[in-house]
Amino acid sequence: MAGSLVYSQDSQGIEHSLEARIQVSVAMREGRTTMFRSAFTSLLVAIFAAAATPVRAQIQTGSILVKSVDEQGAVVPGVTVTISSPVLVAGSMSGTTDAGGVYRFPSLPPGSYTIKTELQGFQSITREGVTVSVGGTTPVDFTMRVGAVTESMTVKGESPTIDTTSANVGVHLDAKLLETTPAGRDIWSIIEYKVPGLVMDSPDVGGNQGGLQRGITARGTGNGQNTQMLNGVNVGDPAAIGFAGYYYDPSSFQDIQVSSGANDITVPTGGVLINMVTKSGTNKFSGQALDTYQGKKTQWDNIDAALQRQGVRPKGAAVDYIKNFNLNAGGPFVKSKLFYFAALNDQRTAVHFVGFPSPVWTGAPEPDTTNITSIFANPTYQATTNNRLQATVSRQVYDKINRGADSSNGTQDPQSVWHEHDVLAVYQGLWNWVITDRQFADTRLSYNSINFPLNLKTNQQVLTDSTTGIRTRANNIQQVMDRRRLEISSNWQYYIAQALGGRHEIRAGFDNAYTPETVDLSINDDVRLTYRSAPSATGAPAGPVSVQLFNTPLQQKRAVMITSLYAQDSYSYKRLTAVGGLRWERVEGWLPKQVDPAGQYFPEGTPVTTVFGAYALSRSFPEVRGVPLWHNAGPRGSVVIDLFGNGKTAARASLARYYDQIGTGTPGSVNPNGLVSQTFTWLDNGDLIFQPGELGTPGTLSAPLPADQLKQHFRLTKRPYRNEVTAGVDHELVPDLRLSLTYIQRQEHNQIITLEQNIPFSYYEPVTVTDPGPDGVINGSGDRTFTYFNELTPLLPSFTGPANDDRADQKYHGLEVTATKRYSNRWTLLGGYTFSRTTLNGTTTITSPNSLININGKASIDRAHNFKLTGSYLLPWDILFGANLRAVSGQPYTRVIMVFPRQATNGQSLNAEPRGTYTLPWLKTADLRIGKVFRFGANEFEGSMDVYNLTNSNAIFNVRTGTGLVNVTDFTTGTTVSLPQFNLPIGVLGPRIIRFNVTYRFGQR
Structure with a gap:
């Protein structure tokens, strides 16, 4: 389901959040979840609050x-x-x-x-x-x-293209654009191809990334601050914030709003808003059936000899098949009273990734196979002239055999990824009420259910090669997640015709979201094993390294409640519209009561002695509240001027403060119910399987502190936020064609990092070693010196926890020009060019002076140049032509080196050169669609063919960044070769592929 392994301070999925440490002695690893408290209680509280105050709604209309x-x-x-x-x-x-x-x-x-x-x-x-x-x-x-x-x-046909009342920076993707231009059959592919300024984690070719949600960044703001709405209601994942707890059916969309600047006051964050509004039926029965196919025989191979010599398999980015079947229909149950729309969608993908499986896998390569089947229903009822009711019901089954293959980056194989099998559901209700001709209200209730297991595929002990990072036999941990979102919101509007010389449109609102999560964790045999397949770049010998024992199984619980109030006045005087408002939010994270089953290691009562005090390990934990508890108010304002009074040219500017949203991972950072572990040197008998009697020298026990001590070190006293300034001009060049020029500046503050809170940075000494450089060869031509820091002896106990720190703040400047042509005269177009710079002068993890080495420079989300163009034209004889063009500059990246300071048993990876020293190649693609529409009375039949990656580009979008040598297969000869691992490709654009589409539409006229 949602891309839950994204790296961010509170939305990283369980696997990575377990690696965020609150340490005692060497470290403390812990899980991050909380209890699903009574939904009924939350609903009563929300309804009571809604009745007591004007409330907020999202944007569906x-x-x-x-x-x-x-x-x-x-x-x-x-x-x-x-x-x-x-x-x-x-x-x-x-x-x-x-x-x-x-x-x-x-x-x-x-x-x-x-x-x-x-x-x-x-x-x-x-x-x-x-x-x-x-x-x-x-x-x-x-x-x-x-x-x-x-x-x-x-x-006829004179519809304005300029909104002279709003400074919002965004675009609309209507059904005509979606249906006539090439794109994958998922919302993330659609946005990647068509929305100016947005950048995805990995590039799509014809839907080959459609089996998993991908992170979206824009305006220097990461995915964790994005908001996804279905019919105007937040359907975001409570833990993997910025992602959705659901996969969408694009054939059901009437309109998609994508906003990335000067967001409406009803939108909580400053990231990308994706608001998808579904079709709702009319007085006429209509619908469509759609079938698409692409596969092995409709594609080329773009893995040339140069890539094969670097360990990339022939057809390493190929598709086995991508298929989508959709059936939808809408119409009246009762004319002019009760409408319905319903859809069935079945999507099946089997795709290969260059970085999967790992180079040491000896079996046949396996595709990343994903099957998604969903049903959707959306009735609308006009109860009275002034009251409209709408409901949405959707259920979905998501099955992914090799979860993690796309992000393996050459480090996992079919045994060491997960099998994911989700059941996802969305239930929504909307009440639209016209109170008087000057007062209106929208009220919405939404419930999301996310049953999200990441199951281990074997019962073998996990083994990780610290030389290459390759993991074999099994994944690190099994995670069975149960997530919920219960949300009620309402928006009230009141219009005053004349006051203080102008017209006022007053809005007030309320939103309450309750998001609990429960996670069950287990590790095969409760151990993780580490070895080195070759000497390290700094001379550490090959062989077994360590055994790490754990206290699994665990059941962790966590929750977040967010309550929002806002008020805004839009004042219009002649050609001027000025908007000012304030959004107040209360955010609380907490840990419900938790109880774990018994484990193999570290039983209840095991004594732990630290400088922070002595205590005994427990497997039951009381409730912890207020981690964090924030109250914040952020202002937003804008000015729009209709320059010539004809509605065709508008100048706009805005100022806003957006407070960051958090997920359930934030209270999880102080969860006493975390992983307990102890690392030993490994006295292996040569079979690389841990057995009793093979434990060597022990490291210090790593365990969570009790809840009261953890809370003392929870230093999130301030809520992270970002300030935004925008300015721009919109102009209607000709009817239906709008040009826009926009400048956007953003600055983050008080970002959340993991900070060492006990060992002073003065308690370290510099150590100089030989860095073999990019060629990875010690005593080679690229040798240079590298200095890192060893903790002095005796080693002090470490305590790391979450804290606010401006060293993790990013800054963004961008200038964007866009063109939008609404469908008329048989053609439509959307395009834009963005020039921008995103810089980061810090890091989100500061645990020693080593964390500050080479950290300043271009952020990984920086893309200096971003050009996109999409459109379609219906030629004579109803021949359809559509196309996408894309040219995006490459991602900055940094070479890293593995060193072995005293305080890091398994080593530490550090930036060997300044951040963003290197940049990946430009991504340039072109896609085409050609089709023919046949009309039979009120019905239509359309056959079309899409060609994706027309030039068969093999652009590299991800590489290894480590230093040293690695053994890979040269697929031109079938031999094993030793190559510098730095810059070896592990992400290559998918090859040219053709997709065939067949659509039958009925009830069109």
Whole structure:
């Protein structure tokens, strides 16, 4: 399911969060989870709070803002305004312009609308084809001309492209763009190909990355601050923040809003907002059936001889198959009263990754196979003229045989990855209430269920080669995760026609999210083994290294509650709109009561003596509250000016403070119910299997401190945040075509790091060793010296824990130009170029002076140049042509060296050169679609063919960064060769591939 192994301070999946240490003596490893407290109790609290205060909603709908003036420009109040659209359950809505000549229709489903204005003594005017997008305002001005009301004028196809009321930086992907341009069958592939400025963890070719969510970065902000919404409600994973607890069906989307700057006050964070709004049915029965296929016989091979000589298997990035079948339909149960939309989606992928399996795997290569089957239903009920109800129900089964293959990076094989088998569900309810013609409310309730096991595939002891990092036999740990999200939100709007010289639109809101998690952990035989296959770069000998014993099994629990209140006023005066608001949040993490079953090692009562005090190990733990407990208020403001008063050119600027969201990993950082371990030298008998009697010299017992002591060292006194400044200009060049120029600056503050809290950095001495350099050969031409730091003797007890530290802050500057052409005259287009710089002058782990070596420079998420262009054109005879173009500069990376300071038994990997010294090659791709549409009355049949990676590029997007030599297979000769491991490719773009698409649509007219 969600990409839960992402590295971030609180959203790294369990495997990596277990490696974040709160140490006693040598170290303390611990899990991070909490209890699923009664959902019923949380719901009662949320409903009570919602009843007591105006509340907040997410963004599922758009709005139309109508302004009426006479031929002299004076406002005209009392105009009857009627809108109609097939997407409205009742078919139409009406209102009357206020004293300022304005009327707003809020909470409108995205789609095409017709607007009619009527007033005695004036001609009636009808404007057709007015487009509403999710999260946006469509301003429409009417000039009322004197005449009989029976005289009418109709204007077609004049829908504004500029929102003169909002400074938001974002784009919309409507159903037409999604259906006519090439892209994979998952939301992350769609965004990667089409949204300017966004960068993905790994590049997609035709959907070959569709089996797993990928991290998204934009504007110097990592994936952990992203928000994913389905129908305007947060469906984010409580632990892997920034990812979703669900996989989406793109065929069900009516509109996708992607925002990456000047986010709406209802959006909690400053990362990327992805808001997906589903189709909802109309008064006419319609739908489609879709089938796609690509496979071995529709692709090329892009692994050339040069890559094969570096250990990349022929067809190492190939696809066995990618298939998708979708069936969806919508229509009326009761005309103009009850609509429905439903869908069935089945997606199956089997793809290969260059870095999987590892070079030492002797079996046949296995693909990363993923099967996702989901059902979706979305009924909409117009209870009364002023009340609309909507529900969403979706369940999904996700099965992934080789979880971790995509991120193996040459270090795992089919035995040492996981088998993931999830059951995922989303249940939502929406109530839209028109209270008066000046007051409106949206209230939403959502429940997500994430059953997420990462199962071990063998019962063998895990063995890791410290020379190469290659792990064999089994994965490090089994994790069975149960995650929940219960959220209620509501948004209230009130309009004041005239006050202080202008119009006011006041919003107030509330949001309450309860996100608990339970995780069961186990390790095969409760041991991890380490050896060296070759001498290290600094001279450590080959052979067995260590045995590490653990206290598994464990059951860990954790939870986070976030309560938000906000208020905002949008003030309009002539051509100026000024928006100011404040968002207040209460965030609490806590650890519910926990009890573990008995384990093989470290039984309850085992004594532990440290300088922090003596205590006994326990397998039961009381509740811990307030880790953390924050109360924060962040201001947001913007100004938009309609420069010439015609709605075609707007200048905008915004200021915002966004407080970071946290996941359940943050309270988990002080969980006393963590991994207990002790590392011994390994007296192996030669079979590399641990047996009783093979324990050598023991290291110090590593165990969590009791909860009260851990909480004392929980130094997250401040909540991380980022300040943002944006400025830009939007201009409608020709009808339906908008150009935008935007500058964005962001600066992080108070970021969360893992910090050593007991050993002073002055208690270290420098040690100089030989660095063999990039060629990895000691006594070779690239030799140089490298200095790191040894802790003095005697070794002091170490205590590391979470803390705020500005040394982990990132800074971003970016300039972006975008072009958006809404579908009309048979073509559509979206493109953009972003020039930016993201710098990082620190690190998220500072445990010794070694952590500060070569840490300043370009952040790994930095992409100086990012160009994307996508669009389609329907040629004569209904021949469809679509294309994507992409050119993105490479990722910065840094060579690292393994050293063995006294304080690190298994060694420590350090930056051998300044951060970002090297940059990967540019990623340049082109994709094409060609198809033919056949029309039969109200039905359509479309056959199309996509070609991805048209030039068959074999761009390298990931390499080994270690120093030293490694044995790999030269696939041109079939022999084993020893090569410098630095710069060896482990991530290569997928080859050129053709996908065939067949679509049957019914009820289209």
